[in-house]
Amino acid sequence: MRADPVQRAIDEDLVRVLYAQNPIAFFTHWFAIAVLVSIYWVDMPYPHLFAACFGFYAVANFAALGLWLCRRRWPNAMTARNWIRLHAVRGVLLYSAPGLAIWFAFHSRQADLPVLHTVMLVTLAAGVFMSNGFDLLNFSTGIIFVLLPAIVLLFGSHNFDRTILAIVLAFFFCAINVYAISYRKLFQRVVQARVDQQQLAESLAEQKHVAEEASLAKTRFFAAASHDLRQPLHAIGLLAASLNDVAVTQAQHGKTAAHIVHNVEALNQLFNQVLDLARLESGVTQVIRLHFRLDELFERVGSQYRPQAAAKGLALRIAPTTMVVHDDPVLLERVLSNLLSNAVRYTEEGAIWVGLRRGGRRDGGYIEVRDSGIGIPAVEQERIFEEFYQVANPQRDARQGHGLGLPTVRRLVELLGGELRLRSAPGRGSVFRFPVRVGDPGGIVTSLSDTVVTGPSAQGRRVLCIDDDPSILEGLTRLLGRWGCIVRGARDETLALQALSEGFVPDAVLCDFQLANHRTGAQALTAVREALRRSGHEGAVMLLITGDMASGELATLAAQGIPVLHKPVTPARLRRTLEILWQQAERDGAAGNLATASCPLPASR
Structure with a gap:
């Protein structure tokens, strides 16, 4: 991933460096033409062939200048890499003429012409190194055509002096290639350092912008x-x-x-x-997935909003479905409740529709909430997900809500692993849509419509309550006692372990998070679980109750799947949580896995 921007930067810099030398190279090559013609002027072998060779050299030089002009006029006509390749072709045409022209020196009667021509070629080779050494393709094509013909002809002359010159020229050829490799590496490191610095600057600027936006959002949030x-x-x-x-x-x-x-x-x-x-x-809100019938969730939410819709003369239609989904029913209920609340509030006539559409998905479908309300303009469709922002409530009438429902919905859908989509237009209503995954009918452990205040689930259950607040401990003891539970209270971890040592084996352990003596509920639950394990009783469910939302440990516990209830916890929510935990434990039949069992928690999580 990192090499792509670096390579692009190297290519862009190479194009600038390669083409920046072209005007100087134009005059340099004309000088080379003049020098070579002058040294061959006295004894010019094969005049017509010589004229053709150097005529080609001159044309190639003009073509190189034309390429430079095109690059200046249309810099974006092709990619940087293609400009580099085209420059390499220019090098082949331009350097082949003087390099191959040394053949004329070996057919001249002047004995010193091979040496003079070789000196000129070495000078051109130095120019190739300086102007093209940054790029392997351009340097290789240039240096090979400049020096290799001379090396081959000098070795083939079978003359001692020329053989020595050929050896020196071959050494020079190898040395200049080695130096070019170092030259390219240095160039790449320089460019890479510049790109790293630029990316760091961009990252810092982006982080600064994000921090400023977060600060402004926080200020707006607290002000509203x-x-x-x-x-x-x-x-x-x-x-x-x-x-x-x-x-x-x-x-x-x-x-x-x-x-x-x-x-x-x-x-x-x-x-x-x-x-x-x-x-x-x-980050303390847990996603605890359960297999359940979607129509039961629709009915639960629909029964809450049918009276409100009927009072406004609206039809609330819920499409029947037989689909079983595997998701968090509590978080889904909160999503649907917020969407239906908005739909009823901003719809004056017509109907509201709730249902499931498969949308071509084999592993699930999409829940949609449609209304025939006022609709949302395109320019407002992103802002409605900001806290306390309301399109149709500029006077901030609290009776129309506070603008927190949709921000909550978006975060909940993202927490569930989906994306909330909106389609709306003024006067044409709105459609909110988010995905759900298909579940297993055999994995259903309870009905969402089951009552939570009756039934034998709590009768005779032994519950250990740990809380350092006497009034809360007394309240829990009396509440659980009315449900038929056998309750043992403990104000700290030590008393809880003492209760276990006296033979009290709980079916559930309820524990506050912040305990006395700088101990936490997580530590207490760990100690209780270990004591139960040693005594051969690992079937107790563990439940943490807290009013804290900022602790990093809570987020860790939530990530591990340990059930956490946030105060205030109503009796109905506590009862339903315990019953479903017990039902899940009986279904799984695996001692020791209850702390991470998949179960729905109450809506106040």
Whole structure:
């Protein structure tokens, strides 16, 4: 990969160097023509052949100048490599005439002509080295035609003096080739260093630009978040203050209380959306894939938005499908919920369609959400994925959302390994599309429509809870006890290990991440798992619960597939997580693999 830009840079520099010498070479070759003609003028063997040879030399010199002019006039007419090849052809034509012309010296009555001609050829060879030594092709073609004919004829003359001259010329030929190799290597190193420096400068400039864009995006994010968080807080403060007014009637109190509740709900919704984005950015959101029926997911999401759509007179159509997919149902549900929420919000009449299209894919298909809403102009279609940006809400009315749904959707789809695509036009609605992969019907372990508050899954299960907060530990103990679980609480890792040593063998271990004495839940779970392994009990599921989203260790745990729930965790979400973990454990039947088992986690992950 790295050699391509370096080679291109070398070729471009070679073209500049090779053609830069051509005007000087034009006059140099005319001087060579004049010198050679003058030394042969007294005794010119084969005059017609001699005239043809040097006439060809002159024409080749003019052709070389014409090539230089073409290169100046049309530099982009061909690639750098082709300009180099054409220059090599020019060298063959230009240097063959003086090189082969030494044949005339061996047919002249002047005994010193071979030596004089050889001196001229050595001078031309030095010029070849200086102007063409950077490039193997141009140097080889030039130096061979200049020196090789003279070496062959001098060796073939069977004259001692000329044989010595031939040996010296052959040594010069070899030496100049060796020096040219070093010359080319030096040139390549210089060009490569320049390219490396240029790439480094471009990389630094790009990183600087990315950092500046990230800083600006962060500033815009916090400015918009601060505005949208302050608005309901400000309204709640003013409304709460009005409740102390004794002159206000009971009906007005009720109306004020309703407004307070509405603003609290808006504040809670925004807070949860910001937390969702923070989890995605921090890398702690896990992709835990499960085989499940797609129509069950469609029905779950559709049942949430049918009342809202019906209230606006919209038809919410869900296309039936029998496809089983292998994906994270919780993250997919969040994607569909956000897309349907937007579709209902920005569609005033017509219908909304949700369904699966195979799109020619054998290993899956594409989920599409279509609406007949206001549509999105082409110039806005990239900006709608920016946090807090809304096309149709310039007044930033919180009742129309906060502009966090689509950024969350895009990040979730990318986290699932797909790409979110949008097709839209003003007044013609929008189509959002993303891929899903086909699953195995035999791998289905639970129905997405199963209830989570009933059933025997939790009855009689032994659960070990580790948390250094007494109130949370008490709350978990009472909650799990109401589900029929046998619960043992521990405030730290030591007490948890003590419970195990006393014979308490858990079916599940729930552990907070931040524990006392600078210990973490990951360390505690490792110690508990090792103690269970030593006692021959490796069937307990491990579940980490945390309010932390910035820890690098959490990201590592998520990458390893260890289930992590982020606070606040509702009882229903905790119950469903535990039940599916237990069902998956029973299905796999492989002790010790539960921490990395594929299972869906609650929507607050």
